[in-house]
Amino acid sequence: MSEKIYAWLLRLYPSHFREAYGNEALQLFRDRARDEKGFFRSLRLWLDLLVDLAISVPREYGYVQPALIGASTLHRLEGVPAFYVLEGESPTLGALLFGSVLSFVALGTFWILLSHAGGYAGIGVMKSGQSQSDSGFSQQQAPQAGPQDAISATNRPDGEVFKLDAAERQRVIDAAVAILKNHYIERDHAQKMADALLAHKQSGDDDAVTDGVAFAALLTRQMREVSPDRHLTLDYSQAPLPQHPTGQTPEGLARYREAMNQQNCTFERVEILPHNIGYLKLNSFPDVSVCQPTAAAAMASLNNVDAFIFDLRDNRGGEPSMVALLAAYLFDHPEYLYNPRENTTEQSWTHSPVPGSRLADKPVYLLTSARTYSGAEQFSYDLKMLKRATLVGETTGGGAHSGVWHRIDDHFGMGIPETKAINPFSKTDWAEVGVEPDVKVNAADALATAEKLAQGKLQKK
Amino acid sequence: MPKRKLHPLPSSAFQILLALVGEDLHGYGIMRQVAEQTDGRMRLGPGTLYSSIQSLLEEKFIEEVDLREDTKLGQERRRYYRLTSAGRKLARSEAERLADLLRVARAKKILRGAYV
Numbered sequence: 001m002s003e004k005i006y007a008w009l010l011r012l013y014p015s016h017f018r019e020a021y022g023n024e025a026l027q028l029f030r031d032r033a034r035d036e037k038g039f040f041r042s043l044r045l046w047l048d049l050l051v052d053l054a055i056s057v058p059r060e061y062g063y064v065q066p067a068l069i070g071a072s073t074l075h076r077l078e079g080v081p082a083f084y085v086l087e088g089e090s091p092t093l094g095a096l097l098f099g100s101v102l103s104f105v106a107l108g109t110f111w112i113l114l115s116h117a118g119g120y121a122g123i124g125v126m127k128s129g130q131s132q133s134d135s136g137f138s139q140q141q142a143p144q145a146g147p148q149d150a151i152s153a154t155n156r157p158d159g160e161v162f163k164l165d166a167a168e169r170q171r172v173i174d175a176a177v178a179i180l181k182n183h184y185i186e187r188d189h190a191q192k193m194a195d196a197l198l199a200h201k202q203s204g205d206d207d208a209v210t211d212g213v214a215f216a217a218l219l220t221r222q223m224r225e226v227s228p229d230r231h232l233t234l235d236y237s238q239a240p241l242p243q244h245p246t247g248q249t250p251e252g253l254a255r256y257r258e259a260m261n262q263q264n265c266t267f268e269r270v271e272i273l274p275h276n277i278g279y280l281k282l283n284s285f286p287d288v289s290v291c292q293p294t295a296a297a298a299m300a301s302l303n304n305v306d307a308f309i310f311d312l313r314d315n316r317g318g319e320p321s322m323v324a325l326l327a328a329y330l331f332d333h334p335e336y337l338y339n340p341r342e343n344t345t346e347q348s349w350t351h352s353p354v355p356g357s358r359l360a361d362k363p364v365y366l367l368t369s370a371r372t373y374s375g376a377e378q379f380s381y382d383l384k385m386l387k388r389a390t391l392v393g394e395t396t397g398g399g400a401h402s403g404v405w406h407r408i409d410d411h412f413g414m415g416i417p418e419t420k421a422i423n424p425f426s427k428t429d430w431a432e433v434g435v436e437p438d439v440k441v442n443a444a445d446a447l448a449t450a451e452k453l454a455q456g457k458l459q460k461k
Numbered sequence: 462m463p464k465r466k467l468h469p470l471p472s473s474a475f476q477i478l479l480a481l482v483g484e485d486l487h488g489y490g491i492m493r494q495v496a497e498q499t500d501g502r503m504r505l506g507p508g509t510l511y512s513s514i515q516s517l518l519e520e521k522f523i524e525e526v527d528l529r530e531d532t533k534l535g536q537e538r539r540r541y542y543r544l545t546s547a548g549r550k551l552a553r554s555e556a557e558r559l560a561d562l563l564r565v566a567r568a569k570k571i572l573r574g575a576y577v
Contacts, residue, residue: 013508020515024488024540025507031489031534052506060512 002042003030009053011094017060164210168409173201175408176219176234183406183416189227196226212236212411230431231340231400233415240410257290265291269311270298277454278305279447285318285375288325295322299329303358307454310379311367313393313443317374327379328352330388332360337382338423340400340431363457365450368393368435369443374400380435385425390453391437393446400431467516470555474513476503478522478544478552485526487539488514514542522548 006029010022029049036045177194184190200206200222209215216236223232260266269281280298288295302308308330320339327337331352339348353360366380366389377396383389406414423429441449467474473495480486480494491514492505505513517523526541544552566572 017511017515021507021511025511027537027539028489028492028507028510032492048504048506052508056506056508056512060508 002033002046006049008094009049011092011098012053012057014060164212164215166207169206169209169215170201172215172234172408172412173197173206173219175412176223176414179406179408179414179416180223183404184232185417186227189229193223193226196222212238216412229417230428231415231417235413235415237411237413241407241413243407256287260286260290260294265294266315267294267298268314270301272302272305273309273451275451275455275458276304276306277451277458278302278308279311280309281311281314282326283314284316285320285322285326285379287319288321291322292325295325299326299354299357299359303356305359305362306458307363307365308359309365309367309447309450309454310389311447312372312376312380313367313369313446315372315376317376317378317399320375320378323375323379323382324348324350327383329354329357329359330362330364330383335382335386335388336424337378338385338421338425338429339378340417340421340423340429363454364389365454366391366393367443367446367450368396368437369446370394370397370434371443372435373397377430377435381425381430384435384438390439390450391435392439392450392453393437393441394443395436395440396430396434398430398432398434400429467520467522467551470551471513473503473505473509474517474522475552475555476505477510477513477517478548478555481523481542481544481548482552485541485543487531487541489534489539490531491542517548518542520547521545522551 003026007026010018010025013022032045033042036042177197180190180194180197184193197219205222206215206218209218213236216234219234220232223234224230263283265286266283267280268283269279271279273279280302286294310326320337323339324337327335328350329352331350334349334352337348337350364383366383368376368380368391372380372393373396377399380389380391380396384391404416406416408414439449439453476495476499477491479498480491486494488507488510492510496504514523518525522545523542524545526543528538528540530536531539563572
């Protein structure tokens with residue numbers, strides 16, 4: 001039996017070796033097997049053989065390959081295509097069987113990998129469907145399927161693959177040019193960017209791109225080369241973009257209201273920690289028209305704390321109006337909150353003081369992570385710039401979503417800044433770079449760190 | 462088919478040359494002789510053994526003698542190998558190279574004991 005196994009293993013060697021030494025190798029195996037009886041000696045024999053196979057099989061094939069490569073190079077130089085026969089004999093039944101099994105294993109592995117990739121696509125699509133409730137700066141203006149969703153959703157669940165052809169490229173560029181000219185805040189720059197897009201198209205710079213994500217990134221880069229505006233984006237979504245943002249329809253609003261009721265308006269935890277430190281874990285900044293009572297109740301229940309921790313580590317953004325509503329509790333006079341999308345409006349100022357609020361002079365800590373995004377970054381950025389809060393955690397995600405969203409077609413859209421909000425604090429905001437924390441620690445350690453900082457501060461008093 | 466490389470001489474090939482110094486041997490005989498002269502540290506598997514034998518044959522450092530029975534091992538006829546004069550020369554020069562190395566090692570006092 002063991003001789004048969006070894007004879008089968010010998011097939012792994014190239015035919016020239018088997019022909020010359022196959023019988024002798026088998027003979028040597030028989031000799032050793034006869035002389036080395038007993039469990040441990042047999043085990044040692046097989047270990048020797050396997051090590052020997054692992055070393056000598058690749059080496060034997062190494063002797064074959066250079067000869068063939070040399071020969072085929074010679075023929076290629078003559079420009080004559082040629083096939084080479086690696087083995088002089090027809091394949092044996094065992095070899096065919098082995099090949100079949102290997103093919104099935106390879107195909108099976110490939111199939112499993114493909115199914116897994118499909119699973120991830122499903123998650124991506126689900127995320128984009130949820131985005132109205134938990135991400136985006138605003139339901140009206142943020143794209144419902146952002147570029148991040150688009151990247152993860154490269155395989156559509158229905159198997160339909162979007163193909164970027166010359167006509168689609170032309171359509172997207174024409175639409176982008178029209179949107180720039182009609183809507184971009186700086187007219188001169190709009191014209192220059194439109195010219196640049198057309199010039200790149202003329203010179204064939206876009207022709208090779210067939211991938212939607214790459215094409216969107218390329219056009220964004222071409223526009224930003226003219227005007228380095230991080231709020232200007234051209235995005236691609238594999239999942240078809242909705243004709244109208246769902247949040248605007250009555251059904252969409254009803255769904256949103258129901259979702260917020262189920263999630264307590266994403267006020268996940270409202271607690272008083274040891275040392276009378278208030279802790280509010282908020283996972284979005286929900287619509288004030290739906291969630292104002294919940295927000296007021298949460299803030300009221302923490303009104304008598306000595307320090308306040310906002311946990312925004314899982315907060316993906318939401319409504320600027322909720323940002324302003326919550327920030328209002330922390331000041332005793334109206335404060336200007338910078339929002340890159342909006343010109344100075346009534347909403348840009350907090351309605352401070354909030355009657356009855358005792359939080360205006362309490363130390364405030366914000367917990368951030370790389371997932372902290374969009375509206376949550378506005379809250380963090382403004383409170384940091386106003387020196388009203390200490391940020392503890394990681395640099396935030398860097399999503400300003402400050403452009404007004406223009407749908408081009410099912411797959412492409414553009415975010416265009418249509419207003420020029422004045423940033424009183426700095427020349428740049430958090431778009432793409434995120435908000436830097438004051439105290440940089442891993443998101444997982446942020447709460448413990450903030451608690452320690454708060455306790456230290458309270459003890460000093 | 463390109464020639465197999467014997468420069469530098471692989472230790473398995475050197476051991477095979479040494480095994481054939483005293484007598485002609487068949488494959489299993491070489492394997493046992495090598496195991497004996499290395500205190501069991503080197504047990505040549507069939508792949509390594511015959512691959513080395515093929516290299517040494519191609520370079521004419523060894524030659525095939527004849528097919529004959531090894532009475533101790535049964536009725537099977539076996540191919541025997543013999544060291545050529547070129548093989549003997551190669552084995553000697555390799556041994557001298559190692560002896561030179563040994564001298565250097567001794568001079569640098571990295572060997573334990575005076576006689577190794």
